[in-house]
Amino acid sequence: MEALKCPSCGSPDIVNIAEKEYKCENCGTKSQLSKDNTYLVISGIPCPDCGFLNQSDDKFCGNCGEKLIKYCAKCGTETLLDRKYCSNCGNSTFNMEILKSVVLKPGLRGQYQKIYVIKLLRNQFDLDLIEAKNVSDRDTVIASGITNDEALLLKKEYERLGAIVEIKASIIPLDPIIKKYNR
Ligand SMILES: [Zn+2]
Numbered sequence: 001m002e003a004l005k006c007p008s009c010g011s012p013d014i015v016n017i018a019e020k021e022y023k024c025e026n027c028g029t030k031s032q033l034s035k036d037n038t039y040l041v042i043s044g045i046p047c048p049d050c051g052f053l054n055q056s057d058d059k060f061c062g063n064c065g066e067k068l069i070k071y072c073a074k075c076g077t078e079t080l081l082d083r084k085y086c087s088n089c090g091n092s093t094f095n096m097e098i099l100k101s102v103v104l105k106p107g108l109r110g111q112y113q114k115i116y117v118i119k120l121l122r123n124q125f126d127l128d129l130i131e132a133k134n135v136s137d138r139d140t141v142i143a144s145g146i147t148n149d150e151a152l153l154l155k156k157e158y159e160r161l162g163a164i165v166e167i168k169a170s171i172i173p174l175d176p177i178i179k180k181y182n183r
């Protein structure tokens, strides 16, 4: 095997910092052994936006500021882009942003709000009067597992109809009464 050289500056002055990981004493670049263990490649996370190679624990791209974080699809834990498994629950599926749910707030007793909400629920979800009245008494998840943009659109739509709506981070998938927005 040839002497290992820094893939950034070519200096042979490199130190082993972890298993198969090296750091250049000359320029500070971190690198790792190639698959066949014959040369060093710069280690890091390529930015999904501009391709800049960031240090593997950077949370934002050093070139364009893009977020280098993803979220566990199961428990919502923030995870660095290059990790294959969630450090909290071991799940291996991720979302690029934390997903949201949209909650319809109950109407206030004796006020217009409650009548609006009941009307809305009956029209939108085909509920009968009793069902709609029951639903209007509690916080009702009308969509979950959607992106922030989708949640904002839905919130706007409902507020236009006179309802009070709240957006929450949905770490645990909730059971929405609207299925069409649920992924
Ligand atoms: Zn170097």
Ligand SMILES: [Zn+2]
Pocket (backbone or CB within 6 Å): 047, 048, 049, 050, 051, 052, 061, 062, 063, 064, 065, 066
């Ligand atoms: Zn970038």
Ligand SMILES: [Zn+2]
Pocket (backbone or CB within 6 Å): 072, 073, 074, 075, 076, 077, 086, 087, 088, 089, 090, 091
């Ligand atoms: Zn997790």
